[in-house]
Amino acid sequence: MSIKDEFEFINQIAPKNTYQTALIKGIGDDAALIGQDPMSELVICLDTMVEGIHFLESTMRPSHIGHKALAANISDIAAMGGIPTFYLVSIATPGHWSKENLLEIFEGMRELGDQYQMDLIGGDTVSTNDSLVLTVTVIGKVEKGKHLLRSNSRPGDIIFVSGIPGESAAGLSLLLEKGIDFPFNNDEVHLIKRHQLPQPRVELGSILANVNHRVALNDISDGVASEAHEIAAESNVTLVIEKDRVPYSSFIKNISRKQQLDWFFYGGEDFELLGTIDKSYWKDIQLKAKAKGIPVCKIGYVSEGPASVLLKEEDQLVAIEKKGYNHFKKNR
Ligand code: ADP
Numbered sequence: 001m002s003i004k005d006e007f008e009f010i011n012q013i014a015p016k017n018t019y020q021t022a023l024i025k026g027i028g029d030d031a032a033l034i035g036q037d038p039m040s041e042l043v044i045c046l047d048t049m050v051e052g053i054h055f056l057e058s059t060m061r062p063s064h065i066g067h068k069a070l071a072a073n074i075s076d077i078a079a080m081g082g083i084p085t086f087y088l089v090s091i092a093t094p095g096h097w098s099k100e101n102l103l104e105i106f107e108g109m110r111e112l113g114d115q116y117q118m119d120l121i122g123g124d125t126v127s128t129n130d131s132l133v134l135t136v137t138v139i140g141k142v143e144k145g146k147h148l149l150r151s152n153s154r155p156g157d158i159i160f161v162s163g164i165p166g167e168s169a170a171g172l173s174l175l176l177e178k179g180i181d182f183p184f185n186n187d188e189v190h191l192i193k194r195h196q197l198p199q200p201r202v203e204l205g206s207i208l209a210n211v212n213h214r215v216a217l218n219d220i221s222d223g224v225a226s227e228a229h230e231i232a233a234e235s236n237v238t239l240v241i242e243k244d245r246v247p248y249s250s251f252i253k254n255i256s257r258k259q260q261l262d263w264f265f266y267g268g269e270d271f272e273l274l275g276t277i278d279k280s281y282w283k284d285i286q287l288k289a290k291a292k293g294i295p296v297c298k299i300g301y302v303s304e305g306p307a308s309v310l311l312k313e314e315d316q317l318v319a320i321e322k323k324g325y326n327h328f329k330k331n332r
Pocket residue numbers: 010013026027028029030031032047076221
């Protein structure tokens with residue numbers, strides 16, 4: 001299914017009416033929100049990783065697969081401003097996967113889950129014919145009313161990003177070229193780790209949730225272009241990204257700026273946060289992020305106009321396409 005089809009498809013299946021009055025946000029953001037008690041809201045999301053589509057034996061060890069499947073979900077909770085608390089795992093395994101390797105997948109999840117004191121509370125174990133499929137559900141919480149939606153962006157906001165999106169794609173490119181067992185140098189190991197063991201930005205999500213002013217937030221699973229488009233569409237604004245503000249990685253060597261820009265916009269799987277915030281709150285966020293050692297940088301501004309994403313270079317504005325990158329297949 002192409003990305004465009006995927007969005008059409010989700011729109012078609014999304015219920016027109018809902019029954020439960022506790023539902024705050026259903027389909028259409030990084031995670032669903034359900035009002036729980038006077039103090040908090042439940043945050044719930046689900047993400048699937050498929051062998052051959054999201055990973056190959058030559059790019060990820062079993063523990064990396066587990067880590068990343070859980071990280072992708074924790075990242076969606078962070079993008080709502082929430083804290084993860086519980087997870088459930090469905091695993092569909094083909095015969096050629098050994099028990100040791102399957103256990104290692106769960107070990108990868110456990111190590112990451114421990115960092116956040118998350119409990120594994122259920123799941124399902126089934127067999128499949130060819131590829132391994134791992135589906136993880138994460139439940140989290142956010143203080144009542146503090147959740148952050150993609151629809152919160154307004155003209156005049158600044159656009160920011162955490163970390164250096166594109167490093168994961170750079171790591172993947174090395175893995176695909178040289179294989180997982182290659183004796184990589186330190187810079188390369190940094191990039192490969194960004195691909196295999198991404199660290200979701202839960203702390204930054206919480207800092208942003210506690211601004212107590214609207215912040216539009218999305219996590220970067222499909223690349224900055226796709227995530228920026230989601231904010232633009234949900235908020236009905238134009239996001240202008242300034243080319244000379246795009247952060248470049250000091251770990252990426254001997255690669256053209258053009259390629260790095262391509263990874264930034266279309267690489268994906270960085271699980272960094274992309275958001276927009278009222279200008280007057282930006283300095284405070286920078287200080288709080290710096291105090292926690294979290295890199296954040298301004299990359300542009302929001303303006304009035306049709307839901308779209310533009311790249312600004314000097315006085316020229318060029319439309320950024322809404323597309324994601326698929327690593328191993330032509331279409332997703
Ligand atoms: P993200 O990239 O943040 O994980 P997606 O783009 O995968 O989000 O999904 C967008 C929205 O559509 C989310 O709210 C997600 O829960 C919902 N969604 C995706 N696939 C389905 C499905 N098969 N059934 C119901 N909801 C879905």
